[in-house]
Amino acid sequence: MDTHDSDVARPVLEGPDIARVLTRIAHEIVERAKGADDVVLLGIPTRGVFLAQRLAAKLEEITGRKIPVGSLDITMYRDDLRMHPPRALARTEIPGDGIDGRLVVLVDDVLFSGRTIRAALDALNDIGRPRAVQLAVLVDRGHRELPIRADYVGKNLPTSLRETVKVQLAEEDGRDAVLLGAKPTAPAGER
Amino acid sequence: MMRHLISAADLTRDDAVLILDTAEEMARVADRPIKKLPTLRGRTVVNLFFEDSTRTRISFEAAEKRLSADVINFTAKGSSVSKGESLKDTAQTLEAMGVDAVVIRHGASGAPYTLANSGWIDAAVINAGDGTHQHPTQALLDAFTMRRRLVGRDAGLGQDLAGKRVTVVGDILHSRVARSNVDLLHTLGADVTLVAPPTLVPVGVEHWPCEVSYDLDRVLPKSDAVMMLRVQRERMNAAFFPTEREYSRRYGLDGERMARMPEHAIVMHPGPMVRGMEITAEVADSDRCTVVEQVANGVSIRMAVLYLLLGGNEPAVTHTRPATERPAHTAFPDEEK
Numbered sequence: 001m002d003t004h005d006s007d008v009a010r011p012v013l014e015g016p017d018i019a020r021v022l023t024r025i026a027h028e029i030v031e032r033a034k035g036a037d038d039v040v041l042l043g044i045p046t047r048g049v050f051l052a053q054r055l056a057a058k059l060e061e062i063t064g065r066k067i068p069v070g071s072l073d074i075t076m077y078r079d080d081l082r083m084h085p086p087r088a089l090a091r092t093e094i095p096g097d098g099i100d101g102r103l104v105v106l107v108d109d110v111l112f113s114g115r116t117i118r119a120a121l122d123a124l125n126d127i128g129r130p131r132a133v134q135l136a137v138l139v140d141r142g143h144r145e146l147p148i149r150a151d152y153v154g155k156n157l158p159t160s161l162r163e164t165v166k167v168q169l170a171e172e173d174g175r176d177a178v179l180l181g182a183k184p185t186a187p188a189g190e191r
Numbered sequence: 192m193m194r195h196l197i198s199a200a201d202l203t204r205d206d207a208v209l210i211l212d213t214a215e216e217m218a219r220v221a222d223r224p225i226k227k228l229p230t231l232r233g234r235t236v237v238n239l240f241f242e243d244s245t246r247t248r249i250s251f252e253a254a255e256k257r258l259s260a261d262v263i264n265f266t267a268k269g270s271s272v273s274k275g276e277s278l279k280d281t282a283q284t285l286e287a288m289g290v291d292a293v294v295i296r297h298g299a300s301g302a303p304y305t306l307a308n309s310g311w312i313d314a315a316v317i318n319a320g321d322g323t324h325q326h327p328t329q330a331l332l333d334a335f336t337m338r339r340r341l342v343g344r345d346a347g348l349g350q351d352l353a354g355k356r357v358t359v360v361g362d363i364l365h366s367r368v369a370r371s372n373v374d375l376l377h378t379l380g381a382d383v384t385l386v387a388p389p390t391l392v393p394v395g396v397e398h399w400p401c402e403v404s405y406d407l408d409r410v411l412p413k414s415d416a417v418m419m420l421r422v423q424r425e426r427m428n429a430a431f432f433p434t435e436r437e438y439s440r441r442y443g444l445d446g447e448r449m450a451r452m453p454e455h456a457i458v459m460h461p462g463p464m465v466r467g468m469e470i471t472a473e474v475a476d477s478d479r480c481t482v483v484e485q486v487a488n489g490v491s492i493r494m495a496v497l498y499l500l501l502g503g504n505e506p507a508v509t510h511t512r513p514a515t516e517r518p519a520h521t522a523f524p525d526e527e528k
Binding site: 073076077081082083084085086087088089090091092122126127128 | 209212213216217219223224225227228229230498499502503504505
């Protein structure tokens with residue numbers, strides 16, 4: 001999450017776009033998972049959790065079944081812990097039936113360096129053994145630092161490192177938008 | 192910035208709430224099949240215990256191991272301390288081994304402060320109980336237990352203990368648990384009442400942020416939590432009360448007294464309990480008694496403290512007091528400085 005809100009931030013996705021994108025991703029999940037029987041959605045805090053909940057609601061509409069949804073906090077697994085003061089922890093909530101033998105779809109707002117997802121894969125390792133792990137993101141802004149790619153992408157957004165991408169969701173920010181801004185100082189920090 | 196945990200009085204309200212919130216997440220690790228986090232990988236923590244302890248040492252050790260730290264246990268018995276080595280030399284030995292944190296329990300009040308501020312070592316110092324001075328992680332785990340029981344696990348997140356009435360009963364004079372709890376509970380907004388025979392109330396208690404009473408039965412109906420303390424015979428060199436029977440009749444908690452407490456009120460004890468003295472078996476085994484819960488919560492709290500002090504490049508817990516200033520209540524001789 002690039003938190004530096006610039007004054008020239010330009011919306012790339014607005015509320016209705018985000019809703020459409022999530023509907024499309026939900027259909028893609030059902031298609032790829034052949035009915036989404038064993039899908040467990042795990043959102044990465046903060047905004048990934050809200051996206052996972054919205055995706056679960058859409059999946060329930062499509063399949064008519066209850067889709068387990070939870071959250072996975074990756075703070076303790078970050079590779080840059082030693083570079084910052086300790087961060088406050090967010091909630092990890094694994095659905096009751098666990099993740100063993102299931103298809104886990106990780107959900108996050110922005111895919112950037114890929115380091116968050118690496119940490120999430122490590123965290124999953126300590127929780128159970130999924131049948132497979134897939135990744136859904138609202139925005140892929142490029143600049144990967146690890147060999148990681150998303151299975152479901154809301155919008156590919158080619159950016160320069162000078163730019164910031166900020167996702168706003170109604171649950172947290174009061175409105176839905178993806179904002180592209182310019183960072184006046186150094187290149188965007190690691191995710 | 193200070194990066195030690197020496198006294199519960201050093202914590203601000205926000206620091207304390209952050210530690211409690213972090214502990215709430217740490218507690219969830221205990222429910223997992225693999226109870227381990229990689230967070231302190233490659234960091235070395237020494238448990239430096241100059242005084243006997245089972246639960247505190249084991250609790251710290253469990254917390255350190257769950258965070259993947261390398262743990263070295265040191266007890267004064269069977270070490271070079273019994274041959275006459277000073278705290279300074281022990282500390283410098285540890286420093287030479289590249290230790291990142293020292294968890295210290297010492298019989299002398301102020302020993303952890305000396306260790307942290309002497310310049311002997313660079314490591315973070317965590318006080319695991321010093322003499323009759325402080326035991327900050329005990330106060331934190333007690334506050335955590337109260338918040339969980341009286342406010343709620345999820346409802347408590349971000350909250351303090353404002354307006355909760357806590358009664359601490361027993362050997363206040365010799366109790367570092369009581370001192371730490373008074374400091375921390377006051378910071379968290381709770382109202383503390385100390386109950387003890389006059390001989391077991393310390394001099395200067397009128398300057399503590401709490402009330403004092405000599406009548407347990409008057410205070411019980413107005414308590415949300417009642418903390419029973421053990422009478423510390425090993426620190427007593429005089430007669431503080433006529434007989435144990437008289438003490439336990441006036442200041443012990445039995446089933447009849449417990450029934451006078453409000454329905455939601457809990458009974459706490461830092462352990463070890465002396466059944467029949469300050470607490471009867473009936474009370475100790477009732478589901479209002481949180482002794483076992485407190486032990487489990489102790490691991491979560493210590494994980495939180497270790498993470499917040501050692502997990503990043505600088506501690507997340509700030510201190511209100513500058514490191515150079517020596518507080519009045521840690522009066523102790525300058526050791527070989």
